[in-house]
Amino acid sequence: MNVRELTFRGEDTPQLYACDVCGSSFSPKIYACADDLAHATARQAAEECCAPRHCACGVEIEKYYTACATCRERNRLKAATIVTDYTGPVQSDQVEGSEWGEGYSSSVDALRNYCDDPAPAYCWPCKASPLRLDLDSILESALDDQHEDAAEQIVGDDELGAAIDKFNAAQTCITYYPDHTRVIVLDQARFDAILHPAPAGAGKGGDA
Numbered sequence: 001m002n003v004r005e006l007t008f009r010g011e012d013t014p015q016l017y018a019c020d021v022c023g024s025s026f027s028p029k030i031y032a033c034a035d036d037l038a039h040a041t042a043r044q045a046a047e048e049c050c051a052p053r054h055c056a057c058g059v060e061i062e063k064y065y066t067a068c069a070t071c072r073e074r075n076r077l078k079a080a081t082i083v084t085d086y087t088g089p090v091q092s093d094q095v096e097g098s099e100w101g102e103g104y105s106s107s108v109d110a111l112r113n114y115c116d117d118p119a120p121a122y123c124w125p126c127k128a129s130p131l132r133l134d135l136d137s138i139l140e141s142a143l144d145d146q147h148e149d150a151a152e153q154i155v156g157d158d159e160l161g162a163a164i165d166k167f168n169a170a171q172t173c174i175t176y177y178p179d180h181t182r183v184i185v186l187d188q189a190r191f192d193a194i195l196h197p198a199p200a201g202a203g204k205g206g207d208a
Contacts, residue, residue, distance in 0.1 A: 003046045017042045019049035074194055077122065080183040086125045091178040094120035104176060108184060121190035124178035131173040135161045 002020035007013060016025040017039075026045040028038035055061045055068040067075065092103045095115035104126070105111035112119050139157065143150050185191045 003043055014039065014043075017046035019046050021050035024049050074197075076180055077183060077191075077195060080181055082185055083125060083182045084184075086182070086184060088128075089126040089176045090123045090184060091126055091176070092120045092123040094123075108186070112186075118190075119186050121185070121187045121194060123184050123186060124180060125182050125184055126176035127179045129175045129177060131171045131175075132168050133164045135164050138164075 004018040004020055005014040006016040006018055006025065008015060014028075016027050018025040024046070026042040026049075028035070028042040031038040031041050033041070050063065053061050053063075053065075055066075055071050057068060057071055059068040059070070061068050065072070087107065089100075089104060089106050090108055090111055091105075092098070092111060092115075095103055095111065097114050097116065099105040099110045099114050105114060108123065111123055135157070138160075139151070139154065
């Protein structure tokens with residue numbers, strides 16, 4: 001890739017090396033090494049910035065990624081624990097329609113009902129994030145613009161804490177997020193095919 005050298009007007013020594021494709025610049029000053037090596041490293045970073053990159057499987061990958069989408073999915077699934085006794089809300093990026101939108105449904109059965117056939121090979125159980133206020137966070141924020149001894153002059157924090165506890169106990173608002181450390185298998189054969197894809201060319205007949 002071509003690299004643009006950025007210099008101060010009237011000088012020859014490059015101050016930055018810029019990618020000729022996206023314009024991202026790299027400074028030799030961020031490298032804790034000899035000056036020549038720092039400049040060489042910054043230039044190399046600019047050269048490689050938008051250069052084609054390939055996943056271990058051979059597929060060209062997007063910038064800032066170290067693996068293709070398929071391999072990232074496979075690696076995430078391999079790291080997740082398969083659960084079979086989960087009954088709460090679920091999420092899937094593999095469906096267009098869902099009960100709650102954005103792939104969220106109240107249960108596996110609801111997900112199956114709302115998505116087009118076939119159902120996805122897997123889905124994610126969700127973890128709950130209930131609406132809660134936190135006394136320490138509130139006081140910390142309130143003290144940001146106060147003098148350094150202001151915390152010692154607070155009055156009524158116990159009463160405020162009790163009121164917050166009562167408020168939290170009354171809340172019914174819950175937001176759900178996918179738990180990517182666990183996975184629910186909906187179609188074992190297709191799930192296994194994701195984890196263990198057939199080698200390229202497998203199953204193709206050759207000339208006798």
